[in-house]
Amino acid sequence: MTLSRPILLLVLAPVLLAACGDDDTEVADAEPGPTITMEQSRYAPDSVEVAPGSEVTFENLDPFAHTVTSAEGSPLAFDSGELGQDETYVQTFDEAGTYEYFCEIHPTMRAEVAVG
Numbered sequence: 001m002t003l004s005r006p007i008l009l010l011v012l013a014p015v016l017l018a019a020c021g022d023d024d025t026e027v028a029d030a031e032p033g034p035t036i037t038m039e040q041s042r043y044a045p046d047s048v049e050v051a052p053g054s055e056v057t058f059e060n061l062d063p064f065a066h067t068v069t070s071a072e073g074s075p076l077a078f079d080s081g082e083l084g085q086d087e088t089y090v091q092t093f094d095e096a097g098t099y100e101y102f103c104e105i106h107p108t109m110r111a112e113v114a115v116g
Ligand SMILES: [Cu+2]
Pocket: 041, 065, 066, 067, 103, 104, 105, 106, 109
C-alpha cells in the first residue's frame, strides 16, 4: 500500500512534534543555581560550588558597568559584555571543573565557579 503525501504528513506530524517537545524539556532541565552579585567592585560570593547543569545568575548592583568574562584556562569561554546597574547575565555550567572569571573593566575583580 502506498501513502499519499497528505497522509504521510499526518503520520509524521506527531513524531516531529515530539522531537520539539524533547528540546523544550532539555532547556527546562537546567538547574536554577545561585545568584552572584557585583557590588563595590567585588563578586559576592567570590567562590561558589554548583552541580553540573546549573544556571548561575550574575547581577550588577554597582552604579557603573562590570563584565563577567572567563579567565584564561577556563574550561569554557564566556563573556557577559558590559552589564549596567541592575543588569543580569545567566551562564549555564554543564561540565565539572573550575571556572575562573574576572571583570574586563576592573581586572582585579576575580572569582570562580566550581562545578562538581
Ligand atoms: Cu568591573
